[in-house]
Amino acid sequence: MAKPKNRLLLLLLVVLSISTAAVFFIRSALDSCESRRDGQAADAAAPEKDPLGFMRSKRVLLVSHELSLSGGPLLLMELAFLLRGAGAEVVWITNQKSVEINEVTYSLEHKMLNQGVQVLSAKGQEAIDASLKADLVVLNTAVAGKWLDPVLKEHVPQVLPKILWWIHEMRGHYFKLEYVKHLPFVAGAMIDSHTTAEYWKNRTRERLGIKMPQTYVVHLGNSKELMEVAEDSVARRVLREHIRESLGVRNEDLLFAIINSVSRGKGQDLFLHAFHESLQLIQDQKLQVPSIHAVVVGSDVNAQTKFEMELRSFVSNKGIQGHVHFVNKTLTVAPYLAAIDVLVQNSQARGECFGRITIEAMAFQLPVLGTAAGGTTEIVVDGTTGLLHPAGKEGVTLLAKNIVKLATHVEQRQTMGRKGYERVKERFMEHHMAERIALVLKEVIQKSKRLSHS
Template structure:
């Protein structure tokens, strides 16, 4: 009986310990993953992991306390623009601002993503209005600051404000993320010259907008502020926690069916032509052929496409899967549905590929997130990527389009065969993030912008 009693006690202790570990893991991964795409920054990084009362009082956005801010987004989705605006809403709420959110284009039926994101905002104290609600007009007139998100949000000015437009324009900050030409329509941006200011995520994009609006639309940009994005404290905590990273790495790799010593190259963007998933898979296949031709001894290589849409069945999705079947590389290519929770995949891969085409990314948040996880980045020579990745130091750059497929394949082979280079680039990328791309960095930069806009308003 005594032996049985001891066994019973030991079993209970073991189960309790196991359940505690599981709960800690779930809480850590959930908190970090849900905010992994939503963080901003631009100030000298804090050296401490916990925030003291003096640090809280030194919040550069503290002057926004009790200010009423209306945020207008063209949509509410898992894409970059809405998520960035949401994160800014949370930063302002933390500083004591009254924040109201309105979405212009809402799906006619209940949407799980919209429902989840709206509830996330409500939980953080952000009031959510319907895009056509009359309260939006009243709020815009009373607000200390109105932030329009993306060029498309310009449609809201005439459609909703109507005769109140001229009253509101002097206190509008227009946050622009787009790089593609089809956003340059007069009906979108005709009021742009008259707002208090435009905020853009990279110098490359700011210059493009300045030239394009002048040459194509014959309008002049307002005062323009460039504010680089940054990583949140939550994401950095996961990236700097070796235990959390190991657990996430093992979990994701097991779910993908790859071994711990396999080498994973990943592209993490919503699947579209502009993000270059087709060219990425072409380069990956060419890399496999090069390694076989040269008879190189390397770990088993895998490609991970995070950002797929299992339900859309778009033409590009179909093409990607057909390519994988035709080349007989089904065991090496893995498709993952689009998700907010990118931290587990950053913890599980070895190299990030940022393959955005055309004019590239306006900035590319996923690039600095990957660098926080000490991952080298293989990026295109376009857009904001060139302002983040130091070629040959934190990663390697390649041209856009088909001309970039072979260089990307060679860069992939380069990192596959040189472990030390891969690790060194990852370390240098992490150091660059700590120097430039943290939430406090942007808090300071955006504080300067908001002070200027409030003064004008």
């Protein structure tokens, strides 16, 4: 019995070492929204052995609005490690940082320091000097724009021409002039999906009266580490058994999981409504299917938010506690992807900007039930790699029917999973990101040099 246990511990340690296994990496496929919208120019380029090699000895400053386990900071950390791997000198600044010691922040900062990334205070002369000396400055998220004026002050005009502004937000409340007033004057903007890029272009013009700079679309991609776990049948089996045992479900049970931070915008409430409807459909139609379960990964037992209390009350009131499992938020989602049968991506309103977890699930050959909104529509091929439903309450019944459809059609579920994996291999891998991000960084750095000398 010792060997399986040791094997499991080893696998879990490997998974824990994946720097952003929980949420949204930046492995990206980049196309200019204006000059390379169809991606053909990028694909036509001959692959280089190290496409980011030209960044060797370049000085790069990365400015994050915060340092946490949320998507934006983790994406920027991935970029930091990629640039360090290419030989760049990388400096990190966190604008909104708690004065109290934070375990997560401490851990992430030391992960960066161990990779050779310098970590500086957001304010003071060191931050100004780093900005002036940098060949490239990356502002991460719209909110990071709040760092410019208070810190750089009179130096802002000198720094703007070398800024690449990486935007992930889809929510309307981020469209504030105090955040993005400098946006038209930077070297370029980088956004995670065509849908979001179009939204920002229209919204900034109509609401704020400003024009977007040259904009590049960043389709994220899976890391080599995650793919190694996804493609290792032994690892998947051991992780599957471990997680299912911890949840108290059998091997033959069907697990439909939503893996996002628990919030109304991510749609856990509507997912649970749909799941309850699916149980009723199965019962009413007397369908012969394995026991189905809903897994909500991204809970926060310490926070006890009003929304989470609503979710738990709904489950209790409907008497479906035996079918619904809440899992605390985690950096390591690979074990859950190995354990489940279907991913539900139920982000509401305009959907996910991209949705890193979607391509991670597809790497594990899982079909995806997603909202027909945002970047999900650029990842999931409806009817081929998954099934889409409308956002909002009107999507609940269709999602319920789709849950039943995949529960009752084993072959369709497996075929969609295989097709999703093939799509990941074709479009959403690390080497796709490396080749295309290199084109963007080259363009931005060349443009920043021209602007600086004009």
